[in-house]
Amino acid sequence: GEDVEQSLFLSVREGDSSVINCTYTDSSSTYLYWYKQEPGAGLQLLTYIFSNMDMKQDQRLTVLLNKKDKHLSLRIADTQTGDSAIYFCAERRYSSASKIIFGSGTRLSIRP
Amino acid sequence: EAQVTQNPRYLITVTGKKLTVTCSQNMNHEYMSWYRQDPGLGLRQIYYSMNVEVTDKGDVPEGYKVSRKEKRNFPLILESPSPNQTSLYFCASSLGQGLSYEQYFGPGTRLTVT
Numbered sequence: 163g164e165d166v167e168q169s170l171f172l173s174v175r176e177g178d179s180s181v182i183n184c185t186y187t188d189s190s191s192t193y194l195y196w197y198k199q200e201p202g203a204g205l206q207l208l209t210y211i212f213s214n215m216d217m218k219q220d221q222r223l224t225v226l227l228n229k230k231d232k233h234l235s236l237r238i239a240d241t242q243t244g245d246s247a248i249y250f251c252a253e254r255r256y257s258s259a260s261k262i263i264f265g266s267g268t269r270l271s272i273r274p
Numbered sequence: 275e276a277q278v279t280q281n282p283r284y285l286i287t288v289t290g291k292k293l294t295v296t297c298s299q300n301m302n303h304e305y306m307s308w309y310r311q312d313p314g315l316g317l318r319q320i321y322y323s324m325n326v327e328v329t330d331k332g333d334v335p336e337g338y339k340v341s342r343k344e345k346r347n348f349p350l351i352l353e354s355p356s357p358n359q360t361s362l363y364f365c366a367s368s369l370g371q372g373l374s375y376e377q378y379f380g381p382g383t384r385l386t387v388t
Contacts, residue, residue, distance in 0.1 A: 170314065204278075204364055204379035205317075250316060261307075261332060262377065264316035 166265040168251050173271045180238040182268045184251030187232060194227065195262070196236045197250040205250060208236070243272050276301045278380035280365050286386045287355055295350045295383050297365030305368045305375070306348040307332070308340065310361040311382075317364065323348055355387045 166186045174180045186194070192213050197205040211218045211225045211234070218225045224237040238245055251265040278299045287293055299306065307322040309332075319332030323342040337359055339351040348367075352359060363383045368375040 166316070202381075204381045205366075206379070207376050210376075252317075261319050261322065264309075264318075266314050266316040 166251055166253055166263050168249075168265040168268045170266065171269050171271070173273060174241050176241060176243060176272050176274055178241055180236075180241045180245065180270055182236045182238075182249050182251075182270065184234040184236075184265055185232055186234065186251070186253045186263075188253065188255050189229075189232065190255050193254040194225075194234050195250075195252040195254070196223075196225065197252060197264075199248045199250065199267070201247075208249075238270075241270075241272055246270060246272050276378070278365055278367055278378050280363075280380040280383050282383060283381065284384050286388065288388055289356055290354050293352050293355060293385075295352075295363060295365075295385070297348045297350065297380060298346050299348075299365075299367040299378070300346065301367065301369070301378065302345065303367035303369050303378075304345070305370055305377075306342070307366045307377070308338070308348070308350050309364045309366065310334065310359075311364060312361050320350070320363075355385075357387050359385065360387050361385060 168184045195210040196208045198208045199205050209220050209223050211227050222239045226235045248267040248269050250267045252262045254262050281296045304325050308320040309317040311317050318334045320338050321340040323329040329340050365380040366377040368377045
């Protein structure tokens with residue numbers, strides 16, 4: 163199928179690391195994205211990884227890609243209250259570059 | 275400021291009353307797209323356009339129309355809205371449709387059809 167799957171909720175303590183997981187189904191996926199949606203706002207691209215990479219790091223964000231298991235994760239170090247949002251995993255396939263397939267989103271909440 | 279704008283941001287309407295949600299981008303992007311966001315389903319693509327006068331169906335096009343007469347505008351038309359079209363709608367644009375092009379999203383339009 164076409165599914166990109168994520169768990170719906172994640173709660174972490176402020177200052178801890180958050181790890182948001184995603185699985186996808188199409189091995190031809192070439193670009194994999196993480197988007198952030200804050201309340202009342204549109205989606206903002208956080209980071210992306212090309213499928214020939216295993217890891218990408220950008221400040222507090224680390225993306226890990228396991229192509230064999232079709233598993234993508236986003237790690238946010240030192241999670242802050244401003245990180246509260248919905249995080250969407252998305253894939254773009256070589257075979258249909260005109261569309262991006264989104265997961266259902268993971269709502270990250272931060273507790274003090 | 276580079277941006278994608280949508281209007282209106284909120285709309286409550288009744289079944290069958292035609293409506294249009296406008297989308298405009300000021301980045302000279304060729305590719306534009308409409309999505310709907312529903313709880314637990316993520317974003318699903320409704321229609322997309324690769325350039326002026328070039329549009330195509332996405333995953334959930336039923337009940338919607340679009341047009342692309344100018345590069346900057348990509349309105350979404352609901353000829354006869356129904357309650358199952360109650361949703362949050364996002365317009366997006368990118369420089370091209372290639373894999374590396376980032377999509378920029380508008381702020382969203384929350385539509386309620388009673």
